[in-house]
Every structure is written in C-alpha cells, then in structure tokens.
Amino acid sequence: MTGLSRRHLRTAAATAATALAATALVAAPALIAAPARADVVVSAKQQGWVLRDAQGRQLTLRGFNVSASTKLNENSLLPFRSTADAAKSAQAMRDLTGSNAVRFLISWEGVQPAPDRIDYAYLDKAIAQIRAFTDRGINVLLDYHQDLYSAHLFNPGSWYTGDGAPKWVTDAGGYPTESCGICFTWGQNMQTNGAVRQAMYDFWRDRVVLTPAGPVAVQTAYLQQAQATMAYLKQRLPQQAFDSIVGMDPFNEPFDGGLDGKSGVDWEKNTLMPFYQRFRASMDQAGWTSKPAFVEPLVFWNTVLLEQGGMTKIAPLGARMVFNSHYYDGPRLSIDTSPATDGTYAEPINEIRQRAASLHTAPFISEFGYKLSGSGSDRTPWMIRSMYQAMDAGASGKNWWNAPSTGGDPLSAIQWHWDIYSGRHHELMNGNPGKVQTDGDGWNDEDFSVIKTNDAGEITLRLDQRVLDRLYPDAISGDSLAFAYEDLARSGYAGTGQQQPWLIAPSSMPDLSTLVQNRQYGVLVWRSGTSGAPTELHLPQSLAPAGTTVVSDLATLTGLPASGPVSTAPETGSTTAKRLRLAAPPSSGVHVALIVNTATGTPPTQAQLTAARTQLTTWLTQKFPTP
Structure with a gap:
C-alpha cells in the first residue's frame, strides 16, 4: 500500500471521486427546462402498495429488458449499435406487444473507462437510445448491469465471462487467476470462483485500491460515477423523456462474495442496505429525488431452494425504494424435467408480492424468462405463459373465479429479454479471436431473446404472440x-x-x-x-x-x-x-x-x-x- 495508511487512502479516494463528480456536473451542458409533471410514484392502497402515474392511476408496467447486448464489446457496451436500431426495436416492441416499459441496461465500464474520466460520448449514445423508447410512450427503468462483477476477471480461454466493473478496477485489485471448477452454469461462478468472489467482497467493503490516477475506494467511485451519470441524464434529456424514467436499479443481481460467518439476511441488512442507502443519497444529489430506487435482494432468493435473503431483517423500505426481484425457475433450469401448467408459479410470484407488502412498498420483477433453445426449451412457451398468469392473477385459473382477489394486484414485470441481434452476434469472448460468439445472446451460451431479425431485416417474435402480446x-x-x-x-x-x-x-x-x-x-x-x-x-x-x-x-x-x-x-x-x-x-x-x-x-x-x-x-x- 506504498506506506500510506488505509484511512489516508480512503480519504484521498473519496476526495478524488468527489472532484470527479463535480467535474462531471460542470462539464454537462445545460438544457432549457420544460414544464415538469409528476413522476411515477410508489403509493399505499387499502391492501398493499402500488405504482401510480401523475393522475393517480394504478400502473402495471410490462415489457422487456434491452438488452444483454450491453454486455458485449461488439455493441460498445450499449443495448444497440445505433440510434436507428434502438428506434426500430422500440417501434417493433410497441407494435407487436404493446409494452409500456423497458429495463434499459448500461455499464459501469462504459460510463467510467478510467478512474478519472466519465465517458460523455457513451452517455450521449445511451440518451439517444433511451429517447427512442420514451418518444414512443414507453417508460424506462435504468439498470446498472453486472454479472460476475467484471469481464476483466476472466482469461481469454475461460469457459465463462462477466460484465460490469472497468478493467482499471480489476487491475488494481490484484485478483487471483479465475477458475469456476466443475461448473455447469455460469452462475456457479458466484459461489466457487475465487477471483469473482474476492472482487465482489472488496466492492461491498469499499476497498481502497491504487490506480494510475491515485488511490480509489471502489464502492465510493461507483457511487460517484452513478451520481454523475444521473445528473447528466437529468440535464440532457427533455423533460418529457426524463419524466418517463421511472427510477434506477442500482445494482443487478447482487451476490455476497463472502458472508464473514453471517447469514444471507444479515448480509442484506448490514452490507447491501447501507449500499442502497448510499445510492439513494446519490440519486437525491443528482436531482432524482422523486424517482424510486428499484432495489434487489440477494440474487438467488426465491429462485433456488434454501437460498436466504428477501430482505426479511431490514426496516420497511417505504415510497423511496421498490422491492425489485428477479424470478427464474431454478429447478427447471437444472434438474426438474416437468412442464409448467395452470398455477405452477402462483406461490413463488405471490411470495414477491408478500415480501413487498411487508416492506411497505410496491413489488416489481425486473427479470424473468426461460431459454428458447437447447435441452428443456420445448417447455418454454407454457413456462412463460404460467409466469404471466401468476403475475396477472396470482392464482390458478381453475380457482380464480371462486377466489378472484387471492393473488392481489397485477404485478409489474419486465421479461428477459429483447435482442434484435439474436443469433447474429460477433463477440470475441474475453477478447479471444478464437472464440467468436454468434449464437443466441452471444454471451455465456444463453439464448433468452423473444425476438430475432430475419434475413429481410424484419423483427419477428420467437414465441407465440398470444404469450407476449397480452391484455x-x-x-x-x-x-x-x-x-x-x-x-x-x-x-x-x-x-x-x-x-x-x-x-x-x-x-x-x-x-x-x-x-x-x-x-x-x-x-x-x-x-x-x-x-x-x-x-x-x-x-x-x-x-x-x-x-x-x-x-x-x-x-x-x-x-x-x-x-x-x-x-x-x-x-x-x-x-x-x-x-x-x-x-x-x-x-x-x-x-x-x-x-x-x-x-x-x-x-x-x-x-x-x-x-x-x-x-x-x-x-x-x-x-x-x-x-
């Protein structure tokens, strides 16, 4: 640590990060203010909590994630290669499915390629792509996306890769050579890959690392660049477009990296929630006070058996945070070969409703879905149908007429995912020209996109339109x-x-x-x-x-x-x-x-x-x- 104490390094890092954020705010050009209107808000009702619009109407947000292409260098860490592609995608989504919301992925690596620099050209491209959706009446949840912390933890010959943190962060961390061991899915890296776990552990504990720009506290740097991003978006987006941003997902699929002998719910209380509170403060400082943070519990909660989490030990979230869960059928993604049918997902989806109610906030599902190719994908159409049924009604169809209010409110949910480049990628996995990814999502052998672009350049649905275009x-x-x-x-x-x-x-x-x-x-x-x-x-x-x-x-x-x-x-x-x-x-x-x-x-x-x-x-x- 070059002879400096940890306290001195942390103070210097915080000072550098604050200066970076201040520079970002000054550099952002001003925009003439348009008349403001109320944002989407979290509101209590007679039973439970819901999202409401400016007229006080209860909202159901439905749509898709755009998109896993943000994980790919071929797309410059953006959902789309051009604004024209974003507009084409948004139009098709509105016409084919009637979606009124998207979760729009951005990348920490894209925003902050160096410890002392915010890439405003990257943000300008993201803003143009966001407007392709808001201009068509589609609400946007902005998502800081990561998987396995960073692509730069993985070697060129690895079976897997990640996304999220910039190279300067992992270089400064000095992490061991990554290895998942005997892993059948990429997600197992969260539990067995020493490099991934150590890097994530350091993030949660705001480790100070030495970079070419000086000492940096990693989590503090993340929060400062996020604040700079949000302030820039508020300045650059027209008022109508900014009003259409419903909030921010601070961190996709958080995992612990090490519990220090504590339980998962204790980790959420003592480590994850303080981060969310810091992020909430950054939102306020960036002028996003009226927009909620869509906060996620431990990644595997409600997806695999015996997984702790769900924020059961934290204080009520209230109107400034939304309980934001993902839902994937872990057993059917691994060992369960049975099909889904009427009522299959009512219980786990209702658990999300109930967790949100106990936290005094609205529930939200920002990811759900299932693979569209490979073993078990013959079950996908009715698995997706059953998931939507649970989010609509929260009860099986055979019981609904007798007990129609059992499940509660229609649940806002964003499916994973919508990729116009599906099956047409050209991604060098971990920069390796000998491992060019073209199939599916172009990332870790996944294939979840519900659309593709045919040879005539038309966007077509890969699932029955009756599943995706819903009342x-x-x-x-x-x-x-x-x-x-x-x-x-x-x-x-x-x-x-x-x-x-x-x-x-x-x-x-x-x-x-x-x-x-x-x-x-x-x-x-x-x-x-x-x-x-x-x-x-x-x-x-x-x-x-x-x-x-x-x-x-x-x-x-x-x-x-x-x-x-x-x-x-x-x-x-x-x-x-x-x-x-x-x-x-x-x-x-x-x-x-x-x-x-x-x-x-x-x-x-x-x-x-x-x-x-x-x-x-x-x-x-x-x-x-x-x-």
Missing part, C-alpha cells in the same frame, strides 16, 4: 381488486402444440361460461378513484376492436367505438396497437369489465350478453360486497 391493465383509475386473463397460447412454437384453456368460468354462470368458452378473455374488477381519468388496458392484436365484446356495468357491446364509457384508442407511439378505455364516474364504487375475443365462432346475441351481464354483476356483488 393487461396499463392504468387503473382507482384501485384494482382483481384481474385475470386467458390467453389461449399454444404449448409449442410457431403455432404448434396443444391449446388448453386454464381460466375456466364456473357452471353457475352458464351464459357467461358459454360466451368465453374456447375464447381469449380477461376480467378486471376495480374501485373507481377520484381523478375521473379513464381506466386503460392494452388490447393485444388478437383482440381487434371490431371483434371484441365487453360486458360491464358501464356498458355491454360488441365492437368497440372511439368514444363513450367503453371505447378504444391508439396506443401512444403506435399506428397498429390499441388500448381499451373504461370511463367510470369518479368515486362511483366497484366496477367490472369482461373483455372477450368474439371475432370467431358464433356471434353473441344481445339476449346472451344481457344474461351474461346479469350473471357477472351477481358474481361481483357476491365476491366484492360493498362495505
């Missing part, structure tokens, strides 16, 4: 009480496989049951709010307005008009995607809407619709009695 409540005026959706997605790829309904209407409602039989349909129950703004749901392409029937206490009709209490409108930023608008009078009580795809089959008669409405309103009174 969901984008904004509920008031509070949601229950929601469920029957997508009728097939179990195979490209329209193959079995079609089986999961959401079965009970025989006690014979006319309603006949109306929805073998048809896509959804049900929303909500208590109207005070704002008078409409409740809005995304209408998937398969529910074209002309062939959609709505049975509601507000109105009952087949074919959706452009005005009235039940109407349709274009999705912002799309000429093809549509949304359903339900206009209930302010503070008018509990309402229900049954939305059915009646484009095929025998058209319903008015008498059938009237009978179905009577049965639906009777059910509503029984299941949601007025206090």
Whole structure:
C-alpha cells in the first residue's frame, strides 16, 4: 500500500471521486427546462402498495429488458449499435406487444473507462437510445448491469465471462487467476470462483485500491460515477423523456462474495442496505429525488431452494425504494424435467408480492424468462405463459373465479429479454479471436431473446404472440381488486402444440361460461378513484376492436367505438396497437369489465350478453360486497 495508511487512502479516494463528480456536473451542458409533471410514484392502497402515474392511476408496467447486448464489446457496451436500431426495436416492441416499459441496461465500464474520466460520448449514445423508447410512450427503468462483477476477471480461454466493473478496477485489485471448477452454469461462478468472489467482497467493503490516477475506494467511485451519470441524464434529456424514467436499479443481481460467518439476511441488512442507502443519497444529489430506487435482494432468493435473503431483517423500505426481484425457475433450469401448467408459479410470484407488502412498498420483477433453445426449451412457451398468469392473477385459473382477489394486484414485470441481434452476434469472448460468439445472446451460451431479425431485416417474435402480446391493465383509475386473463397460447412454437384453456368460468354462470368458452378473455374488477381519468388496458392484436365484446356495468357491446364509457384508442407511439378505455364516474364504487375475443365462432346475441351481464354483476356483488 506504498506506506500510506488505509484511512489516508480512503480519504484521498473519496476526495478524488468527489472532484470527479463535480467535474462531471460542470462539464454537462445545460438544457432549457420544460414544464415538469409528476413522476411515477410508489403509493399505499387499502391492501398493499402500488405504482401510480401523475393522475393517480394504478400502473402495471410490462415489457422487456434491452438488452444483454450491453454486455458485449461488439455493441460498445450499449443495448444497440445505433440510434436507428434502438428506434426500430422500440417501434417493433410497441407494435407487436404493446409494452409500456423497458429495463434499459448500461455499464459501469462504459460510463467510467478510467478512474478519472466519465465517458460523455457513451452517455450521449445511451440518451439517444433511451429517447427512442420514451418518444414512443414507453417508460424506462435504468439498470446498472453486472454479472460476475467484471469481464476483466476472466482469461481469454475461460469457459465463462462477466460484465460490469472497468478493467482499471480489476487491475488494481490484484485478483487471483479465475477458475469456476466443475461448473455447469455460469452462475456457479458466484459461489466457487475465487477471483469473482474476492472482487465482489472488496466492492461491498469499499476497498481502497491504487490506480494510475491515485488511490480509489471502489464502492465510493461507483457511487460517484452513478451520481454523475444521473445528473447528466437529468440535464440532457427533455423533460418529457426524463419524466418517463421511472427510477434506477442500482445494482443487478447482487451476490455476497463472502458472508464473514453471517447469514444471507444479515448480509442484506448490514452490507447491501447501507449500499442502497448510499445510492439513494446519490440519486437525491443528482436531482432524482422523486424517482424510486428499484432495489434487489440477494440474487438467488426465491429462485433456488434454501437460498436466504428477501430482505426479511431490514426496516420497511417505504415510497423511496421498490422491492425489485428477479424470478427464474431454478429447478427447471437444472434438474426438474416437468412442464409448467395452470398455477405452477402462483406461490413463488405471490411470495414477491408478500415480501413487498411487508416492506411497505410496491413489488416489481425486473427479470424473468426461460431459454428458447437447447435441452428443456420445448417447455418454454407454457413456462412463460404460467409466469404471466401468476403475475396477472396470482392464482390458478381453475380457482380464480371462486377466489378472484387471492393473488392481489397485477404485478409489474419486465421479461428477459429483447435482442434484435439474436443469433447474429460477433463477440470475441474475453477478447479471444478464437472464440467468436454468434449464437443466441452471444454471451455465456444463453439464448433468452423473444425476438430475432430475419434475413429481410424484419423483427419477428420467437414465441407465440398470444404469450407476449397480452391484455393487461396499463392504468387503473382507482384501485384494482382483481384481474385475470386467458390467453389461449399454444404449448409449442410457431403455432404448434396443444391449446388448453386454464381460466375456466364456473357452471353457475352458464351464459357467461358459454360466451368465453374456447375464447381469449380477461376480467378486471376495480374501485373507481377520484381523478375521473379513464381506466386503460392494452388490447393485444388478437383482440381487434371490431371483434371484441365487453360486458360491464358501464356498458355491454360488441365492437368497440372511439368514444363513450367503453371505447378504444391508439396506443401512444403506435399506428397498429390499441388500448381499451373504461370511463367510470369518479368515486362511483366497484366496477367490472369482461373483455372477450368474439371475432370467431358464433356471434353473441344481445339476449346472451344481457344474461351474461346479469350473471357477472351477481358474481361481483357476491365476491366484492360493498362495505
């Protein structure tokens, strides 16, 4: 340590980092301020916590991560190679799936390539790509992404690689030669790779390292560059685009690196939460006070058996942080060969809802998904379908009508992932020209992208569109009480496989049951709010307005008009995607809407619709009695 005490090094590092942040703020050119509006906020409701928009409507954010290409040097550590590619991707996402949110990945290495430099050219490219989404009405969760801490811990011949920390950090750390040992998945490096674990351990303990620019405390440097990034984005983004950023994910998939004899939940309390509190302070100093931090628990919590975590020993998070979990089916990714079906994921997804409620904040899933090629990928379509079912309803379809409020609110969730370069990469793994990665995601043999670009340059879906383009409540005026959706997605790829309904209407409602039989349909129950703004749901392409029937206490009709209490409108930023608008009078009580795809089959008669409405309103009174 060149004779300097650890205290002197830490003080010098903090001073250098503070100076770096100050330089960053001065260097960022000013932008003329536009009229501000309220950000997306975390809000309490009668039961649980939710996200709300500027009009007080309860939000459901749905979309995709963009993208794992941020991990690749071929993309200069950005999701897209150009702003044009970002715009093409955003347009396709809005048109094909009606998504209203993305998790946008950026890289510490991209932002801070040297200890004394912020790369504003990198940030300008990221800003242009972010605007491709915000200009189309898509909200953005910004994510500082890392996996296995850094690519620079791995040697050119390694089986695996990482992403995140810059080379100057790992060079200064002096870490041992990496080795995962006998590892079947890249994630095992978190538990067995000495270099990865030691580097992560040092980060959490803010180790001071000697760099060409002097001593640097690693975590402090990370926080300072993040503050500089957030301040620059606030200055450079137009107000409307900045308002569309819902918050920041401070650190993707945190893992311990060493528990020092403590439990996982103690590590979260004593090590992870202090970091999140420091990051929250950096957000405030950068002018992001009104935006929540989307904080993640220990990476393997709720994914593999017996994993500790879930923030069970920390104080309530409140409105300034969101409980942000990932969900992957660890057993089916490894040893469980069974398929997923109706209700498979209700319990683990509800655990995320319950953890957030106990922490007095909103739940969020910023990653979920499953592989689209290789062993076990034949199960993927219904695994994804079952995950969405759990996030919509939190209950199996066979039980939902009898206990519709069991699962709680529709859960905001961002699928992993959306990569327009899927299967067309050219990444030199760990810089090795003898290991060029082209297949799948171009990274650690993963293949999770739900899209690809064909030879004609068109973006196409790799999964049944009925799985990905879903009916969901984008904004509920008031509070949601229950929601469920029957997508009728097939179990195979490209329209193959079995079609089986999961959401079965009970025989006690014979006319309603006949109306929805073998048809896509959804049900929303909500208590109207005070704002008078409409409740809005995304209408998937398969529910074209002309062939959609709505049975509601507000109105009952087949074919959706452009005005009235039940109407349709274009999705912002799309000429093809549509949304359903339900206009209930302010503070008018509990309402229900049954939305059915009646484009095929025998058209319903008015008498059938009237009978179905009577049965639906009777059910509503029984299941949601007025206090």
